[in-house]
Amino acid sequence: xxxxxxxxxxxxxxxNGPKHHLFGFHDLIISNKADxxxxxxxxxxxxxxxxxxxxxxxxxVEDGQFVKVGETTALNYPQGARQxxxxxxxxxxxxxRVGNIWAADLYDxxxxxxxxxxxxxxxxxxxxxxxxxxxxxxxxxxxxGYGYTGIEDKGANDPFPSDTGITIMDMNTKEVRLLVxxxxxxxxxxxxxxxxxxxxxxxxxxxxAGTRVAFLHRYFMPDGxxxxxxxxxxLDGKGLRCIGQGFLSHFDWKDDSHIYIFGRAGSxxxxxxxxxxxxxxVVKYSLRFAKKIVKxxxxxxxxxxxxxxxxxxxxxxxxxxxxxxxxxxxxxGHPMTNPLNRDWCICDNYPDEEGYRDLFLYSFLKDLRINxxxxxxxxxxxxxxxKTDYFKGVDASILRSISEWQLSFTRSxxxxxxxxxxxxxxxxxxxxxxxxxxxxxxMINVKNII
Numbered sequence: 165x166x167x168x169x170x171x172x173x174x175x176x177x178x179x180n181g182p183k184h185h186l187f188g189f190h191d192l193i194i195s196n197k198a199d200x201x202x203x204x205x206x207x208x209x210x211x212x213x214x215x216x217x218x219x220x221x222x223x224x225v226e227d228g229q230f231v232k233v234g235e236t237t238a239l240n241y242p243q244g245a246r247q248x249x250x251x252x253x254x255x256x257x258x259x260x261r262v263g264n265i266w267a268a269d270l271y272d273x274x275x276x277x278x279x280x281x282x283x284x285x286x287x288x289x290x291x292x293x294x295x296x297x298x299x300x301x302x303x304x305x306x307x308x309g310y311g312y313t314g315i316e317d318k319g320a321n322d323p324f325p326s327d328t329g330i331t332i333m334d335m336n337t338k339e340v341r342l343l344v345x346x347x348x349x350x351x352x353x354x355x356x357x358x359x360x361x362x363x364x365x366x367x368x369x370x371x372x373a374g375t376r377v378a379f380l381h382r383y384f385m386p387d388g389x390x391x392x393x394x395x396x397x398x399l400d401g402k403g404l405r406c407i408g409q410g411f412l413s414h415f416d417w418k419d420d421s422h423i424y425i426f427g428r429a430g431s432x433x434x435x436x437x438x439x440x441x442x443x444x445x446v447v448k449y450s451l452r453f454a455k456k457i458v459k460x461x462x463x464x465x466x467x468x469x470x471x472x473x474x475x476x477x478x479x480x481x482x483x484x485x486x487x488x489x490x491x492x493x494x495x496x497g498h499p500m501t502n503p504l505n506r507d508w509c510i511c512d513n514y515p516d517e518e519g520y521r522d523l524f525l526y527s528f529l530k531d532l533r534i535n536x537x538x539x540x541x542x543x544x545x546x547x548x549x550x551k552t553d554y555f556k557g558v559d560a561s562i563l564r565s566i567s568e569w570q571l572s573f574t575r576s577x578x579x580x581x582x583x584x585x586x587x588x589x590x591x592x593x594x595x596x597x598x599x600x601x602x603x604x605x606x607m608i609n610v611k612n613i614i
Contacts, residue, residue, distance in 0.1 A: 167492045168533045171525075173608045175537060178202055178594065179225055184210050184603040186596050188244020190498035190512075190583040191369055191416060192288070194594050194605075197252040199587050201226050201273055202594070202605065205236075205244055210577025210603050212547040213554040214239050216314035222247065222258050224273055225605070233276045234269065236260040238285075238301065238312045241577045246286060249588075250335065251293030255279065257286040259301070259312070266301045266312055284333045284340040290374040295399060297343065297368050297377055298331040307364050308562040308571075309382070316557060324350040324363045330379065332399065344397055344404060349381045352395070353406045359386065362559070365395075372506070373420045375399060376479065380412065388565060394425060396479050407483035411472065416501050416509065418528065421479050424509075426496045428472045429485050472496070492533040493526060498583050504590035508614045512582035512595070515541045521582055523595060525613060536608055539582060539599040546572035577603050590614070 179185035184207045187194055195202045206221030214220070220239045223232040238259035239245045246268075247258040254273040259266065260281075268282040285298035303319055305311025319325040329345040350363045363383040370377045381393040394408035394415070408429040415425035473490045477483055499511040507529045513522050519541045525534040551568055554575070563571070573579055580598040587594055591611035596603060 167531055170535050173536045176607050178605040178607055181602050183208060185605055186244060186603055187605055190500045190585050192248045192585055193588055194585050195587040196249055196254055197588050199589055203247045203256060204605055206230055213572060213575035214313055215553050216556060233271050234278055237314060238266055240310045243310045248289055259285050266315055283338055284331045287368045288370050290370055294335055296333040296335055300328045303364050306557055306559050307362055309364055309366050329365055343401055349395060352404050371417045371420045378423055407479055408477050413496050414498050416499050419506060422476055424474055424476050426474050429475060500585050502590045502614060503586055505614050510584040510593045512584055523582055523584060539597045542578055542598050544578055546576045546578055548572055
């Protein structure tokens with residue numbers, strides 16, 4: 165019996181032009197409890213990254229119409245503005261500039277009004293809406309992560325600052341404190357901090373019980389490659405630990421004690437690349453050629469890219485790592501576990517040579533993939549006219565390591581990963597796509613499958 169099947173999907177277009185609409189990343193519920201209002205952003209152009217101070221429409225779609233309730237300058241195209249519902253209410257948060265800091269706004273979708281400005285960013289809320297975890301988006305922008313442009317990184321001269329990292333805000337009292345600093349994370353599991361690499365924290369995701377948060381710790385290795393560590397910590401600030409290290413990418417919680425992530429963990433090759441000797445100019449030059457050979461050797465005969473696959477990792481001091489779905493999900497994608505039936509996740513992949521991306525469901529129990537559709541990217545070049553403004557505040561080393569075209573494309577709306585996510589009831593897969601020529605939000609009913 166084949167582990168890959170097809171489903172005859174009926175794709176419903178949720179938003180319409182002439183303007184573009186997007187939600188962003190793959191790790192947030194898009195609709196309210198009644199599944200009548202779907203959060204999204206409205207933009208005029210998608211062929212370039214955001215400009216400092218540029219305003220984007222904030223609102224939701226109801227009955228096929230976009231209802232604009234405000235604006236934000238805190239947007240990057242891959243992740244949107246982290247707009248999300250507060251528990252089962254019709255209140256929602258959206259990141260924005262508040263004064264001279266990145267923080268957030270709270271809106272009421274019943275009255276379509278701004279309720280208040282919040283004192284910190286909201287990357288992810290706990291399911292009960294009690295706590296909001298936030299990131300340093302100015303640092304993320306400077307270091308090439310998914311940040312916001314327009315505010316200077318106050319820790320630009322510190323490789324691992326102790327006064328910034330992940331914040332936790334009480335949504336009732338609005339009290340904000342630092343849950344864990346960049347320095348604490350960088351020191352976790354290592355005897356000494358050396359070198360000039362600047363560290364940052366990104367991609368927060370809270371477990372279903374709201375007791376622990378997983379996140380990625382990243383820094384550039386001596387050879388110029390990016391090291392990623394999968395970290396977890398309790399919302400009480402205790403139990404910080406590294407449960408995976410290497411080339412690690414997109415992830416979600418399977419349950420309260422297991423995380424699945426695409427990549428390669430614990431590789432001796434990654435350990436070698438992290439050695440300070442790799443910063444030697446002669447070694448770095450030789451490594452350019454060695455890397456190509458290593459990639460071929462690692463991946464040879466395994467049917468997966470570069471020896472990588474999805475990994476199931478236990479969140480414990482002695483974390484176990486178990487590869488899965490090697491043959492049916494051979495490449496990286498953006499997974500999100502179904503909120504009501506955690507045996508299923510929705511996922512996508514990157515474009516093939518013809519520009520097509522697959523959208524599919526995966527059953528952990530059956531090790532079964534069900535393809536829902538294929539959606540084509542646009543082959544349009546990004547507008548580089550205002551590239552100096554796009555990359556204002558980005559570290560010079562980042563601009564040397566990636567072409568202006570590539571950085572502009574991946575930070576523009578043209579890139580448009582499907583980034584599938586769930587509605588509140590968990591019976592619709594909702595995704596961004598550009599296959600009809602403009603960037604819009606679509607959805608597919610999968611109730612009969614899951």
